[in-house]
Amino acid sequence: MQPPQFKDLDLSSCILLGPGPSMVPPRVLRALAQPPVGYLDPEIIVVMDELKQLLQYAFQTKNEFTIPISGTGTAGMETAISNFVEPGDRVLTAINGFFGERLADMASRYGAQVERLERPWGEVFTPEEFDAALKDGGYKLVTLVHGETSTGTVQTRVDEIAEVVHLHGALLILDTVASLGGVPIEIDEWDVDICYSGSQKCLSAPPGLAPFTANARAMDVFQQRKTKVTNWYLDISGLSKYWLEPHAYHHTGPINMFYALREALRLVAEEGIENCWARHRSVAEGLWAGLEKLGLPPRVPLDFRMPSLTTPKLPDGLDEAAIRKQLLEDYNIEIAGGFGPLAGQIWRIGLMGFSARRENVTLLLAALGELL
Amino acid sequence: MQPPQFKDLDLSSCILLGPGPSMVPPRVLRALAQPPVGYLDPEIIVVMDELKQLLQYAFQTKNEFTIPISGTGTAGMETAISNFVEPGDRVLTAINGFFGERLADMASRYGAQVERLERPWGEVFTPEEFDAALKDGGYKLVTLVHGETSTGTVQTRVDEIAEVVHLHGALLILDTVASLGGVPIEIDEWDVDICYSGSQKCLSAPPGLAPFTANARAMDVFQQRKTKVTNWYLDISGLSKYWLEPHAYHHTGPINMFYALREALRLVAEEGIENCWARHRSVAEGLWAGLEKLGLPPRVPLDFRMPSLTTPKLPDGLDEAAIRKQLLEDYNIEIAGGFGPLAGQIWRIGLMGFSARRENVTLLLAALGELL
Numbered sequence: 001m002q003p004p005q006f007k008d009l010d011l012s013s014c015i016l017l018g019p020g021p022s023m024v025p026p027r028v029l030r031a032l033a034q035p036p037v038g039y040l041d042p043e044i045i046v047v048m049d050e051l052k053q054l055l056q057y058a059f060q061t062k063n064e065f066t067i068p069i070s071g072t073g074t075a076g077m078e079t080a081i082s083n084f085v086e087p088g089d090r091v092l093t094a095i096n097g098f099f100g101e102r103l104a105d106m107a108s109r110y111g112a113q114v115e116r117l118e119r120p121w122g123e124v125f126t127p128e129e130f131d132a133a134l135k136d137g138g139y140k141l142v143t144l145v146h147g148e149t150s151t152g153t154v155q156t157r158v159d160e161i162a163e164v165v166h167l168h169g170a171l172l173i174l175d176t177v178a179s180l181g182g183v184p185i186e187i188d189e190w191d192v193d194i195c196y197s198g199s200q201k202c203l204s205a206p207p208g209l210a211p212f213t214a215n216a217r218a219m220d221v222f223q224q225r226k227t228k229v230t231n232w233y234l235d236i237s238g239l240s241k242y243w244l245e246p247h248a249y250h251h252t253g254p255i256n257m258f259y260a261l262r263e264a265l266r267l268v269a270e271e272g273i274e275n276c277w278a279r280h281r282s283v284a285e286g287l288w289a290g291l292e293k294l295g296l297p298p299r300v301p302l303d304f305r306m307p308s309l310t311t312p313k314l315p316d317g318l319d320e321a322a323i324r325k326q327l328l329e330d331y332n333i334e335i336a337g338g339f340g341p342l343a344g345q346i347w348r349i350g351l352m353g354f355s356a357r358r359e360n361v362t363l364l365l366a367a368l369g370e371l372l
Numbered sequence: 373m374q375p376p377q378f379k380d381l382d383l384s385s386c387i388l389l390g391p392g393p394s395m396v397p398p399r400v401l402r403a404l405a406q407p408p409v410g411y412l413d414p415e416i417i418v419v420m421d422e423l424k425q426l427l428q429y430a431f432q433t434k435n436e437f438t439i440p441i442s443g444t445g446t447a448g449m450e451t452a453i454s455n456f457v458e459p460g461d462r463v464l465t466a467i468n469g470f471f472g473e474r475l476a477d478m479a480s481r482y483g484a485q486v487e488r489l490e491r492p493w494g495e496v497f498t499p500e501e502f503d504a505a506l507k508d509g510g511y512k513l514v515t516l517v518h519g520e521t522s523t524g525t526v527q528t529r530v531d532e533i534a535e536v537v538h539l540h541g542a543l544l545i546l547d548t549v550a551s552l553g554g555v556p557i558e559i560d561e562w563d564v565d566i567c568y569s570g571s572q573k574c575l576s577a578p579p580g581l582a583p584f585t586a587n588a589r590a591m592d593v594f595q596q597r598k599t600k601v602t603n604w605y606l607d608i609s610g611l612s613k614y615w616l617e618p619h620a621y622h623h624t625g626p627i628n629m630f631y632a633l634r635e636a637l638r639l640v641a642e643e644g645i646e647n648c649w650a651r652h653r654s655v656a657e658g659l660w661a662g663l664e665k666l667g668l669p670p671r672v673p674l675d676f677r678m679p680s681l682t683t684p685k686l687p688d689g690l691d692e693a694a695i696r697k698q699l700l701e702d703y704n705i706e707i708a709g710g711f712g713p714l715a716g717q718i719w720r721i722g723l724m725g726f727s728a729r730r731e732n733v734t735l736l737l738a739a740l741g742e743l744l
Contacts, residue, residue, distance in 0.1 A: 001432055003641035004425045009631055011419075014409045021408045021627060032628060033405035036393045036578050037386045038706045047383075053376045060373055070580070071443050071605060074623040078605045106604045200624060206408050208442070208580055208626030230602050232478045233443060233450045251446040252572060254580030255393060256404060257626070259381055269375035334410045 014328075015355075017364055018336040019149045019178065019309060021200035021207050022352040024264075028205055031263035036255040045247055047258055052243065054265035057273065058180060058203065059195060059213045061187035065236070067243040068199065068209040068261055070254050073177040075234065076196030076210025078106060080143075080173045082231035083222055084194065087111030089140040092133055092170070097121050098150035098340055099175055103143040110230065112141075121341050122151045122311075124304045127160040134168035140221075142170050147179030150340060152300045152311030152348065154183050159190040166191065171218055177201060180211060181268055182280040182308035182352055193218040199257070202280065202308050204353030205264035208257045264353075280307045283356045287349065290365035294372060299346055308356070311338070311346040320344060323371050331367045386700075387727075389736055390708040391521045391550065391681060393572035393579050394724040396636075400577055403635035408627040417619055419630055424615065426637035429645065430552060430575065431567060431585045433559035437608070439615045440571065440581040440633055442626050445549040447606065448568030448582025450478060452515075452545045454603035455594055456566065459483030461512040464505055464542070469493050470522035470712055471547055475515040482602065484513075493713050494523040494683075496676045499532040506540035512593075514542050519551030522712060524672045524683030524720065526555050531562040538563065543590055549573060552583060553640055554652040554680035554724055565590040571629070574652065574680050576725030577636035580629045636725075652679045655728045659721065662737035666744060671718055680728070683710070683718040692716060695743050703739045 016023050024032075037044050056066045069079050081103065085091060091112040093104040096119040108114045117133045119125060130142065142165045146155050155161075158174065165172045171193040176185055182202030187195055194214045200207035214222070214236070222236055229235040233251060242250035268276050284307035288298050296312035298305055314320050320337060324347070327333040338346040351361065388395050396404075409416050428438045441451050453475065457463060463484040465476040468491040480486045489505045491497060502514065514537045518527050527533075530546065537544045543565040548557055554574030559567055566586045572579035586594070586608070594608055601607040605623060614622040640648050656679035660670050668684035670677055686692050692709060696719070699705040710718035723733065 001429060001645075003429055003644060004422070005641065006422045006426070006634070006638060009403055009406055009419070009635070011406060011409055011415050013407060014413065016408070016410060018410050020624060021410065024407055029405040029407065031381055033401040034381055034383060035385060035396055035401065036388070036572070037383055038388060038390050038393065038708075039579070041386065041700075041706065043383050047381070050376070050378045054378070057373060057375055071447070072624045072626060075443070075605050078603070082603075102604070109600050109602045109604060198624065200408070206626065206628040207411070207624045208629055228481050230481045231450070231454075232474075232481060233447050252392060252444045252570065252579045254444060254578065254626075254629070256578040256632075257580055257629075260628075262378075263381070266378060269377065272375060273373075328413075334413065336410075 012332050015333045015360060017349050017351065017355055017360060018334045019348050019350050020198065020352060022204055022350060022355040024204055024206055025267060025354045027267065028260050028263045032206065032256050032260035034259050039252045039255060040247060040249065044255060047262060048243060051258055051262045054262060054269060055211050057269055058211065058265055059187045060185065060189065061213050063213045063215050064244065065219060065240065066213040067239065069212050069234065070251060071210055072207050073198030073210050076198065076212050077103065077175060078231065079212055079234040080194050080196055081106045081110055082234050083229055083236045084141055084171065084218065085110040085112045086225060086227055088113065090115065090138050091141045091143065092117055092139050093143045094125050096123055096125065096151065096153065097145060097148035099145045099148060122153060122300060124153050124155050127157055127164045130161050130164045134164065134170065137168065139168060139170040141173060143173045145175040146185065147176060147183060147306045147308060149178040149309055151342065152306050152309045153304050154179060154306035156304050158192065162191045171221060178309055179306065181276055182356065183306060184277050187213060199261050202352045203264050203268065205261045206257065208254055209261050280351065280356050283351050283358055283361055284310060286358060286361045287351060290361065294368055308350060308352045310349045312349065314345060314347065320347065326371055327367060333364060333367060384704050387705045387732060389721050389723065389727055389732060390706045391720050391722050392570065392724060394576055394722060394727040396576055396578055397639060397726045399639065400632050400635045404578065404628050404632035406631050411624045411627060412619060412621065416627060419634060420615060423630055423634045426634060426641060427583050429641055430583065430637055431559045432557065432561065433585050435585045435587050436616065437591060437612065438585040439611065441584050441606065442623060443582055444579050445570030445582050448570065448584050449475065449547060450603065451584055451606045452566050452568055453478045454482055454606050455601055455608045456513055456543065456590065457482040457484045458597060458599055460485065462487065462510050463513045463515065464489055464511050465515045466497050468495055468497065468523065468525065469517060469520035471517045471520060494525060494672060496525050496527050499529055499536045502533050502536045506536065506542065511540060511542040513545060515545045517547040518557065519548060519555060519678045519680060521550040521681055523714065524678050524681045525676050526551060526678035528676050530564065534563045543593060550681055551678065553648055555678060556649050559585060571633050574724045575636050575640065577633045578629065580626055581633050652723065652728050655723050655730055655733055656682060658730060658733045659723060662733065666740055680722060680724045682721045684721065686717060686719065692719065698743055699739060705736060705739060
């Protein structure tokens with residue numbers, strides 16, 4: 001068999017303003033490229049412990065079980081579902097976009113009886129809706145997407161929703177893949193039980209890790225499982241032994257990604273999480289004002305519009321795919337189209353992490369001005 | 373909440389001679405640190421296609437479904453089990469070490485009726501044993517570990533075992549986590565149906581991807597599943613749509629790890645896979661000769677001794693943990709101890725990928741000479 005011959009990597013330096021990955025700061029890329037040490041080396045145990053503390057800060061939680069899962073955001077979602085669902089459990093999935101659907105599919109694969117609480121794509125839920133939906137009782141879990149990457153909404157009143165969920169004896173799983181670091185999130189203050197995110201969006205690390213946290217209430221429920229977790233790789237009991245004492249082998253952690261996420265979270269800690277949220281907001285407001293002027297107003301009302309992902313409503317007849325292609329080919333700018341019921345009707349413009357900078361907004365608006 | 377403050381990463385430059393990760397060549401670290409592009413960018417689709425071809429070369433296969441799984445080696449194992457096991461299926465697991473046990477545990481979690489074919493740790497199997505074990509019929513899968521990282525054996529006669537497995541109507545899953553790239557493996561020539569590995573051992577990329585391949589016979593069996601794959605993240609039907617046409621979104625791939633594994637596999641292709649196998653063998657022979665002189669002869673007979681991981685038999689009364697600690701602290705060399713039934717009886721010395729260099733053998737033997 002002949003060995004294939006390919007050239008050196010020679011990639012465009014892309015300005016990533018899509019739904020993630022976002023751009024990665026040079027400091028993070030430098031950390032990523034440090035030579036790996038062994039997965040139980042005394043030095044990596046220190047790095048892992050620091051990483052846990054930095055994640056606790058990003059989530060605003062004291063939860064002991066706060067670790068990065070060794071996979072991308074969807075692996076974080078699957079950690080939540082596979083560990084807390086047992087066959088026959090009732091799960092209420094709130095669905096107002098693509099990722100709510102994914103949660104429903106995943107929960108049913110693990111044997112849950114899934115009930116759907118639905119809203120059209122682009123809307124959000126009220127606590128009262130959960131109260132009504134949970135009334136017939138017996139639910140173990142409720143899933144909710146905080147920032148819906150498919151629509152650009154951010155769920156409001158999560159603290160009140162968590163209270164309702166707990167009144168009905170269930171646990172709340174919150175998806176913050178597109179929002180952690182870019183939108184105010186306070187896991188302890190809101191009393192969210194289980195939450196996951198991705199490394200490659202508002203945290204500005206490369207894709208490959210999924211921040212995850214679960215509180216004591218959730219861990220108690222986990223301890224009461226009657227069956228083994230089907231998913232071996234994501235089983236919290238094995239992950240705990242690696243990340244907490246006794247630091248026993250479970251799987252070989254992606255060491256270099258640990259370095260990178262640690263450095264990305266150090267940047268968040270240096271900036272201060274409140275300042276990081278405020279930067280995302282202020283940069284997004286610049287984008288929103290510019291889009292209005294271009295006749296592309298954000299589709300989501302201000303009350304629940306997500307700063308980290310903006311979805312302008314496109315005028316009828318616009319060849320939106322052609323413009324995205326030109327942005328990529330002529331300006332090296334990536335933005336994304338809509339899909340599902342919003343295909344052709346919106347763009348998805350991410351201003352996440354290191355991509356959330358004023359110069360990127362100015363450039364994008366100027367480029368759109370030239371193309372439209 | 374106060375932001376945690378930690379210093380710049382400042383890690384020892386460790387000489388990794390344990391069971392993996394192995395050392396990563398500078399070219400691979402440079403590729404790893406290239407800025408990411410979008411997960412469906414036209415440029416990344418080209419990178420992914422090249423990566424597939426390079427993996428086909430490493431596996432010596434023409435299998436179309438040859439991709440890296442977005443997780444570490446255990447995620448590769450779980451891809452094999454979760455996609456090919458349905459509840460009630462009979463699975464024969466060959467167990468002669470730690471990873472055979474893990475396969476049995478994993479298969480039973482997905483509902484398999486697991487039968488164990490056992491050999492003491494440190495031995496290997498014959499085709500005749502499989503023929504006898506499969507006689508009572510009805511098996512769907514047989515699992516076999518090619519290179520057992522816990523013991524240092526390499527399974528011989530895999531081609532004959534595959535033939536026996538097929539005569540009995542089953543599929544063969546082969547674990548090559550510790551052997552791919554370091555020991556001759558010919559997936560098509562041997563007619564192995566499903567095979568997985570890890571990026572961080574003989575291929576010298578960082579940990580975080582699991583090379584995976586399945587042949588047409590296996591894909592046909594997959595197509596006949598009656599139930600959805602429980603594991604959403606590792607479901608081959610979703611992964612196929614991302615890696616093959618139409619390149620549709622499934623999860624956000626770990627882009628930087630794609631860069632790194634592509635570069636690591638380019639190094640294998642430039643060296644030539646046969647030369648890469650020969651280098652692992654010749655460097656290991658140097659280690660074996662030196663260990664004999666030190667009174668630490670390899671425990672595994674030459675016939676099925678794995679070049680990429682050597683397990684010297686330790687003399688009674690040696691404080692082996694103290695010596696490993698000194699190697700790490702005074703010489704920056706990582707080697708590993710034994711565990712399970714071999715705890716305290718062996719070391720595990722890896723010469724994998726970029727770690728498989730003569731200077732590392734010379735240094736390790738000299739250091740051991742000073743310490744013993």
